[in-house]
Every structure is written in C-alpha cells, then in structure tokens.
Amino acid sequence: MKSYEKLLLENKAWASEKVDTDPEFFNRLAHLQTPEFLWIGCSDSRVPANEITGTQPGEIFVHRNVANMVVHTDLNLLTVLDYAVNHLKVKHVIVCGHYGCGGVIASMTNHNFGIINKWLRNIKDVYRFHREEIDSIQDETTKRDRMVELNVQEQVMNLAKTSIVQKAWAHEQRPHLHGWVYGLKDGLIKPVFEMPAGTHIDPLYEFDDL
Numbered sequence: 001m002k003s004y005e006k007l008l009l010e011n012k013a014w015a016s017e018k019v020d021t022d023p024e025f026f027n028r029l030a031h032l033q034t035p036e037f038l039w040i041g042c043s044d045s046r047v048p049a050n051e052i053t054g055t056q057p058g059e060i061f062v063h064r065n066v067a068n069m070v071v072h073t074d075l076n077l078l079t080v081l082d083y084a085v086n087h088l089k090v091k092h093v094i095v096c097g098h099y100g101c102g103g104v105i106a107s108m109t110n111h112n113f114g115i116i117n118k119w120l121r122n123i124k125d126v127y128r129f130h131r132e133e134i135d136s137i138q139d140e141t142t143k144r145d146r147m148v149e150l151n152v153q154e155q156v157m158n159l160a161k162t163s164i165v166q167k168a169w170a171h172e173q174r175p176h177l178h179g180w181v182y183g184l185k186d187g188l189i190k191p192v193f194e195m196p197a198g199t200h201i202d203p204l205y206e207f208d209d210l
Ligand code: CO
Pocket: 042, 043, 044, 066, 067, 068, 098, 100, 101, 102, 103, 104
C-alpha cells in the first residue's frame, strides 16, 4: 500500500467510528459550525490544534503558517480573522507557538533562505524589538525559547493592532486574545501572554470611528 493510500483507509475507519458513537455527528456538523475559538498556530506537523487540545471537529477554527505569524499584509490571515471574528463570532483568539520552532530558529541566523527570507524578516523584527533581553541570555536553547515566547506575544499584539479586533472589542467586548507556547518535549501548553477584550494598547495604533 502506498503511504497516501493509508490515509484514505484510516479516514474510512475514523468516519465509521464517529458514526458508531454518534449517529448524528456528520449531519449536525454539515449544517453548522459554531466554533468558540480561532487558533493561529505553526504549520509544524507536530503541533496539531485539535489533537493537543482534545477538541472535536467544529470546535476550533484554524489558521496555520510558518511560526504562527500575524502579518498585516497577509490577506490569507486577514480573511480568516475577519471571518472568525465577524461571522463566526469567536470569543477567543489563540496564537500558539512552540518551543523548537524551525521558523524562529532560522530567523536568528544569517543564512540566506531565498524567498523564505521575506517571511522570516517579520520574526527578525521581534528580535530587534527585544534585542537587549535576547542578547543578555547566554544559553542558546534558553535564548531560542524566549524568542518563541516573545514572538507569540508580538503576534498577539499584532492582532490587537487590527481594526477587525478593535471594532469587535468596542462593540461586543470580544474576542479575548491569548498567547500560548506548546512544548514538543512534554506536550504541554504554557500560557505566556494575554490581552482581554478592550485592553488599551499604544494610542499610536488605536483607530477612531470603529
Ligand atoms: Co514552528
């Protein structure tokens, strides 16, 4: 059997198991999704949103990219965010990074990755904002781990800088923003940063007439 054929076989088994335990499972989900959470995570295959949070299909709206970035020129991210906030009315947006993130580690080198440089440049900015703290750490792993945490924090702040989030905060007191980091070595998620709905940010980034 070819490797991809196993996926199709496993899918059949999964679908029939779902129906066995809950005959209405697919009928229900086919008509409606009402997730309470938007998950912005890393594309890394070791950090599957549903599996590590014990959630079922229909419970989390998911966007993943390299190093869980919130880049304001990324139409893909903005579309997902707008849809999740304004149509699905999610109550929480979670940015979940992970220790040992290849994107973050790559951004800390001077290696030329070609087209990927442009994406990594956004992570290099995080280093620049926190240069003093990062440079003061001697141990390489500790330094990388801290960069992962600060990157998550900056991406949460990038969410708060969008008119999409600010408008929902002003009118509906949601969504709450959460910055989490997943540990590849122990499977545990550590909350590292939080912005409840309505948090005041640097006035430079606050919009009028929302
Ligand atoms: Co990663």
